[in-house]
Amino acid sequence: MSQPTTRERIEEKADELFYEAGFGATSFADIADAVGISRGNFYHHFKSKDDILDAVISRRLAATRRMLDEWEVDATPKERILSFIRILITNRTKIMAFGCPVGTLTTELAKLEHVAEDRAAEIFELFREWLACQFRALGHGDDAEPLALHLLGRSQGVAVMASAFKDEAFISSEVAQIEVWLDQHSNQPQTKG
Amino acid sequence: MSQPTTRERIEEKADELFYEAGFGATSFADIADAVGISRGNFYHHFKSKDDILDAVISRRLAATRRMLDEWEVDATPKERILSFIRILITNRTKIMAFGCPVGTLTTELAKLEHVAEDRAAEIFELFREWLACQFRALGHGDDAEPLALHLLGRSQGVAVMASAFKDEAFISSEVAQIEVWLDQHSNQPQTKG
DNA sequence: TGACAATTAGGACGACTGTCCTAACTCTCG
DNA sequence: CGAGAGTTAGGACAGTCGTCCTAATTGTCA
Numbered sequence: 001m002s003q004p005t006t007r008e009r010i011e012e013k014a015d016e017l018f019y020e021a022g023f024g025a026t027s028f029a030d031i032a033d034a035v036g037i038s039r040g041n042f043y044h045h046f047k048s049k050d051d052i053l054d055a056v057i058s059r060r061l062a063a064t065r066r067m068l069d070e071w072e073v074d075a076t077p078k079e080r081i082l083s084f085i086r087i088l089i090t091n092r093t094k095i096m097a098f099g100c101p102v103g104t105l106t107t108e109l110a111k112l113e114h115v116a117e118d119r120a121a122e123i124f125e126l127f128r129e130w131l132a133c134q135f136r137a138l139g140h141g142d143d144a145e146p147l148a149l150h151l152l153g154r155s156q157g158v159a160v161m162a163s164a165f166k167d168e169a170f171i172s173s174e175v176a177q178i179e180v181w182l183d184q185h186s187n188q189p190q191t192k193g
Numbered sequence: 194m195s196q197p198t199t200r201e202r203i204e205e206k207a208d209e210l211f212y213e214a215g216f217g218a219t220s221f222a223d224i225a226d227a228v229g230i231s232r233g234n235f236y237h238h239f240k241s242k243d244d245i246l247d248a249v250i251s252r253r254l255a256a257t258r259r260m261l262d263e264w265e266v267d268a269t270p271k272e273r274i275l276s277f278i279r280i281l282i283t284n285r286t287k288i289m290a291f292g293c294p295v296g297t298l299t300t301e302l303a304k305l306e307h308v309a310e311d312r313a314a315e316i317f318e319l320f321r322e323w324l325a326c327q328f329r330a331l332g333h334g335d336d337a338e339p340l341a342l343h344l345l346g347r348s349q350g351v352a353v354m355a356s357a358f359k360d361e362a363f364i365s366s367e368v369a370q371i372e373v374w375l376d377q378h379s380n381q382p383q384t385k386g
Numbered sequence: 387t388g389a390c391a392a393t394t395a396g397g398a399c400g401a402c403t404g405t406c407c408t409a410a411c412t413c414t415c416g
Numbered sequence: 417c418g419a420g421a422g423t424t425a426g427g428a429c430a431g432t433c434g435t436c437c438t439a440a441t442t443g444t445c446a
Contacts, residue, residue, distance in 0.1 A: 006393080022304040024217050027433065038395045040436080045393095049434065099300050106357045107292050107300065111215045121357050149354060149363055150370070157350025161342060164299045164314050170342055177343070199423080221404065231425045233406080238423095242404065 007045045009035050015056045019094075019101045023053060023108055050116065057119045060101070064123055068130045077137035078186045081151070084131065085178050088158055088171055096166050100159035102127075128152055138186050147185060154178055200238045202228050208249045212287075212294045216246060216301055243309065250312045253294070257316055261323045270330035271379040274344070277324065278371050281351055281364055289359050293352035295320075321345055331379045340378060347371055 004012070013034040017026040028049065032039045046052045071083040088095065098104065102123045109117040131148035140147060158174045161167070197205070206227040210219040221242065225232045239245045264276040281288065291297065295316045302310040324341035333340060351367045354360070 020304065022217065022301065024215065025305055028435090029432080039434095040396060040438095041394050043434095043436065047435095098304055103353045103357070104300055104304070107297055107353065108215065110356055111213065111291055111297070112218055124354075124357050146366060149358075149360075150367065153350035153354040153363075153367060154347070155350070156353040157346035157348070160296045160300065160349040160353065161317075161346040163303055164296070164317050165342075167342075170346075173339060174343065174346060220402080222402080232404095233408095233426060234424050235404095236406065240405095 006035075006037065006041075010037075010042070010045055010052065011055050011059050014052050015059055018053070018056055018105065020098050023105065023114075024112065050114075053114075053116050054119070057105075057116060057123070060123055061126065064126050068126065077134040078182065081131065081134050081182055081186075082179065084127070084151070085155065085175060085182070088155055088162075088175050092162070092168055092171050095159050095171070096162050096168065099163040100156060103156045103159060124152065135185070140185070151178070151182075154181075199228070199230065199234075203230075203235070203238055203245065204248050204252050207245050208252055211246070211249055211298065213291050216298065216307075217305060243307075246307075246309050247312070250298075250309060250316070253316055254319065257319050261319065270327040271375065274324065274327050274375055274379075275372065277320070277344070278348065278368055278375070281348055281355075281368050285355070285361055285364050288352050288364070289355050289361065292356040293349060296349045296352060317345065328378070333378070344371070344375075347374075 010031060014026070014031050017030055017034060021030070028039055028042055031052070032042065046055065071080045074080045074083055102120070106117065106120045106124065109120050128145075128148045131151055132144040135144035135147045154174075155178070158171060158178075162171045203224060207219070207224050210223055210227060214223070221232055221235055224245070225235065239248065264273045267273045267276055295313070299310060299313045299317065302313050321338075321341045324344055325337040328337035328340045347367075348371070351364060351371075355364045
């Protein structure tokens, strides 16, 4: 592990700030202060704010791929899906404060009619395809895709409500219910949804 | 019905713009243009942007109460809950474009650490209490509150995913599933959750 | 050491932000 | 008609935004 470059440090801090304060509400001054560099220095590394957003999305895409890869070491597809579900528990503090980083970014970019909206949604696609793959491994055919989307939606709902009510018990309760749902869809796979 | 006052027209347009573009991304100039009045005229009606936000939230609270009241005419608690679920169908076009107005506003205000965050969450509370009331009428006791929160979360999840993927079929499919879930929780109420 | 590229700091820029002020206008009522 | 309150338009304001420029600094290699 070498020292992170200035560019990498900008991406890292921008990633954090875009998550915690939102893309629109994060200014160059905010990022510069967080990194500890001068404002003018910025345009040597990124040619615009949209350029930083693009780098942040790429960064998140890469981080997601890495995380999904790591989960592949889990023995069974069911355990892999459980790893996904339990992000809600692992990241509960940040989720209660700022929501889901993927959901909130795509939502904000949709309202801004920002060109990067589709790229942000690619992170969702990554999860969806990976989950569908796991459901297929569980014996689901045409159901795999809808099941993946459904699970994605369930976790997004948990994130939104947990953030609105700052309710940790709600997260635990919902995660437990989703695990029951997963049981029902992993032990005796159905041919009809 | 009398002509709407200027104040009411400002609230109405601000409400729309806060929903479609977000609170932070909506400027006074945007609202003034939409209403068709001068910028300076604004501060005769509202003393600050936060003041407009407050009025918009009050407006939404009132509209929600009115809607919930109207649903009370539905014959059974189950039908009332169905009315709630079917907002997702009725408003699908706007939801696919901008998400849920309640969820996206609370999410944004949470990131902004805005004082009005709690007031925005009150709209959620209105739905939660009303839904819990309906579940109690269906014979649920301690389960009523968790069931209400669960249903709220499910619809939020649908809204987020529908907006991210612009997927109308997903909304229909999820609504159908939620209706099945409601069947299971209205025909033979359980004593354990 | 000297030359040259990469990196940095700091400030200028025009546009836009929320806020506030003032002068003009419209309406109502005596 | 004329007075006075309510309402309006338009611009000034200090600050911040994203962007860009230039000069100084650092690092690298002959």
